[in-house]
Amino acid sequence: MRIDIISIFPDYFAPLDLSLIGRARTSGLLDVRVHDLRSWTHDRHNTVDDTPYGGGPGMVMKPEPWGEALDEVVDGAPARLILPTPSGRPFRQADAERLAGEERLVFGCGRYEGIDSRVAADAALRMPVEEISIGDYVLNGGESATLVMVEAITRLLPGVLGNTESAVQDSFASGGMENLVEGSVYTKPVTWRDQEVPPVLLSGNHGAVDRWRRDQALRKTARNRPDLVGAMPERALDRRDREV
Numbered sequence: 657m658r659i660d661i662i663s664i665f666p667d668y669f670a671p672l673d674l675s676l677i678g679r680a681r682t683s684g685l686l687d688v689r690v691h692d693l694r695s696w697t698h699d700r701h702n703t704v705d706d707t708p709y710g711g712g713p714g715m716v717m718k719p720e721p722w723g724e725a726l727d728e729v730v731d732g733a734p735a736r737l738i739l740p741t742p743s744g745r746p747f748r749q750a751d752a753e754r755l756a757g758e759e760r761l762v763f764g765c766g767r768y769e770g771i772d773s774r775v776a777a778d779a780a781l782r783m784p785v786e787e788i789s790i791g792d793y794v795l796n797g798g799e800s801a802t803l804v805m806v807e808a809i810t811r812l813l814p815g816v817l818g819n820t821e822s823a824v825q826d827s828f829a830s831g832g833m834e835n836l837v838e839g840s841v842y843t844k845p846v847t848w849r850d851q852e853v854p855p856v857l858l859s860g861n862h863g864a865v866d867r868w869r870r871d872q873a874l875r876k877t878a879r880n881r882p883d884l885v886g887a888m889p890e891r892a893l894d895r896r897d898r899e900v
């Protein structure tokens with residue numbers, strides 16, 4: 657997969673040189689290229705913004721640099737443009753799984769009050785464009801959202817996670833754990849600050865361990881994500897769970 661990221665803050669993406677994604681880039685498994693939008697400005701101040709038509713607060717990103725940047729970066733290749741925006745469709749695990757199947761993704765990171773709307777409309781003449789939000793809170797730009805989405809997507813690519821990690825469907829659809837959040841996890845030492853690891857995890861009884869983990873996940877989901885419990889199919893709750 658090739659990922660292009662266009663931003664006025666390219667240094668924001670230094671974390672993509674680290675850890676598993678950094679290793680995947682070094683190995684050639686993943687091709688991530690970060691571009692400074694100001695490279696496509698031609699005035700002495702490298703201007704990327706201007707006042708909004710119709711008035712209103714703040715500034716809007718000018719269309720010209722974006723148009724030139726996308727023309728050069730995409731260069732006629734089949735690519736999908738992702739535009740993080742507060743008003744976008746919510747980003748979910750299913751979107752990460754879907755986008756992990758793409759050959760090329762381009763992320764356009766807006767700032768100020770956003771990117772002139774004609775940029776998305778013009779790009780849509782040549783490629784699929786998705787306006788996506790990572791959550792119902794306000795950020796200052798699209799960079800953090802792009803980091804989140806790139807991590808969620810690329811961790812699903814074969815070979816990116818090592819043997820010690822697992823990117824199965826995580827807790828949102830793995831076998832018998834549909835729509836549940838992760839339960840509690842433990843490692844050595846068996847006693848730490850007078851807290852013991854739950855004995856069932858030391859029992860070697862895999863059936864009992866699986867049942868205990870599912871019960872823990874159910875309890876945590878009911879406590880932290882009642883919205884997911886409501887979406888849980890009746891069959892997902894065995895008789896004992898219905899007593900929860």
Ligand SMILES: N#Cc1c(-c2ccc3ccn(Cc4ccc(CN5CCCCC5)cc4)c3c2)n[nH]c1N
Binds near residue numbers: 740797799801
């Ligand atoms: N993904 C994602 C995001 C973003 C996100 C993504 C991309 C950009 C580009 C610029 N900003 C800043 C910003 C913040 C608020 C507003 C809304 N206006 C406020 C003033 C009155 C009019 C409406 C617009 C632009 C961005 C924010 N925020 N939250 C997410 N989940």
